[in-house]
Amino acid sequence: AAMSFEWPWQYRFPPFFTLQPNVDTRQKQMTAWCSLVLSYCRLNKQYIMTVMEAQESPLFNNRKLQRKLPMESIQVVLEELRKKGNLEWLDKNKSSFLIMWRRPEEWGKLIYQWVSKNGLTNSVFTLYELSNGDDTENEEFHGLEESMLLRALQALQQEHRAEIITLDDGRGVKFF
Amino acid sequence: MGNLFGRKRRSRVTEQDKAVLQLKQQRDKLKQYRKRITLNLERERDVARQLLRDGKKEKAKSLLKKKRYQEQLLDKTENQISNLERMVQDIEFTQIEMKVIEGLKIGNECLNKMHEVMSVEEVERIIDETQDAVEYQRQIDEMLAGSFTEEDEDAILEELNAITQEQLELPEVPTEPLPEKIPEASPVKIRAKPELVAAS
Numbered sequence: 001a002a003m004s005f006e007w008p009w010q011y012r013f014p015p016f017f018t019l020q021p022n023v024d025t026r027q028k029q030m031t032a033w034c035s036l037v038l039s040y041c042r043l044n045k046q047y048i049m050t051v052m053e054a055q056e057s058p059l060f061n062n063r064k065l066q067r068k069l070p071m072e073s074i075q076v077v078l079e080e081l082r083k084k085g086n087l088e089w090l091d092k093n094k095s096s097f098l099i100m101w102r103r104p105e106e107w108g109k110l111i112y113q114w115v116s117k118n119g120l121t122n123s124v125f126t127l128y129e130l131s132n133g134d135d136t137e138n139e140e141f142h143g144l145e146e147s148m149l150l151r152a153l154q155a156l157q158q159e160h161r162a163e164i165i166t167l168d169d170g171r172g173v174k175f176f
Numbered sequence: 177m178g179n180l181f182g183r184k185r186r187s188r189v190t191e192q193d194k195a196v197l198q199l200k201q202q203r204d205k206l207k208q209y210r211k212r213i214t215l216n217l218e219r220e221r222d223v224a225r226q227l228l229r230d231g232k233k234e235k236a237k238s239l240l241k242k243k244r245y246q247e248q249l250l251d252k253t254e255n256q257i258s259n260l261e262r263m264v265q266d267i268e269f270t271q272i273e274m275k276v277i278e279g280l281k282i283g284n285e286c287l288n289k290m291h292e293v294m295s296v297e298e299v300e301r302i303i304d305e306t307q308d309a310v311e312y313q314r315q316i317d318e319m320l321a322g323s324f325t326e327e328d329e330d331a332i333l334e335e336l337n338a339i340t341q342e343q344l345e346l347p348e349v350p351t352e353p354l355p356e357k358i359p360e361a362s363p364v365k366i367r368a369k370p371e372l373v374a375a376s
Contacts, residue, residue: 123268124193128204165189165197170204172197174189 005043008036017067019076033069033077038086042101047145050096051078090147098147107141107152112161114139115175124165124174127153196267203260210253213246220246 156162
């Protein structure tokens, strides 16, 4: 899948892999890196990543160019993404993260569109059903990773368009 | 923190919703089980093929027996999934029926309340009162009418005639004096008639 991905011109530019000292240049560099991370993860439908994984992935390691973005710089990029609301740390040690190439509110909107289009308000669903059910096979949110799905539903809950239900062995949701 | 806010608001999730959700969870588990068995079956098909190629007929046969048993389990699982889904649909439909009954009940209560305000006796009473009022008015009109004198009555009648004449709108009377011959004309007419009569 990485093959069909269109790398931006910066990816073939060695200085891109070194944190730039000049403030303006660094700003542009960060923007380009954030954008690259989001497009890469979006194409590969990747929702969760560990920092270790990230380091070795083609994303930060351009083998052809023989350039790697160093760990400290990767952390800077990740922090940028977190500030923009596209990343959430999944543990205190900051070893793995949820990469939200689509914000929870946007996922929520897509899910709610499917709900209202199919006349499913006032019905309950298990989370599994939403992400893996036959009825959602053609939807963009099919295969959505559970923690991302949960955040999307929480966003809808804030808007009072859904209520998350917690049972003994799993979660569900009711749409309104 | 999301939960804290969640608890403050009243939940819009009913007991039936929770029951439906549990049924769906069971169904999900069965679906995952079905996936597992299906994968197993595919794998075992390949293994059996390989065993036959290697000439291990007995082993292949026992593997196929196992596979057959799993296929039966798969059928049973499918049935259970159908059962659960049917039950979910039944409960969902019952919830709708309940809403219809609730709606009918509220509508009925409303109608009854309105009938209380407008009972049959009440309506009769209002109609009677209205008739009394109309009668009363008529008497008053009569009394007022009686206050006209004979003179007033005549004047009123004269005016009425005048208006009636106006409405007939006769053509304007010619101002030239009538010709003298006309009185002669009439006797001719009169004489003509008897002749006519004789002829017939």
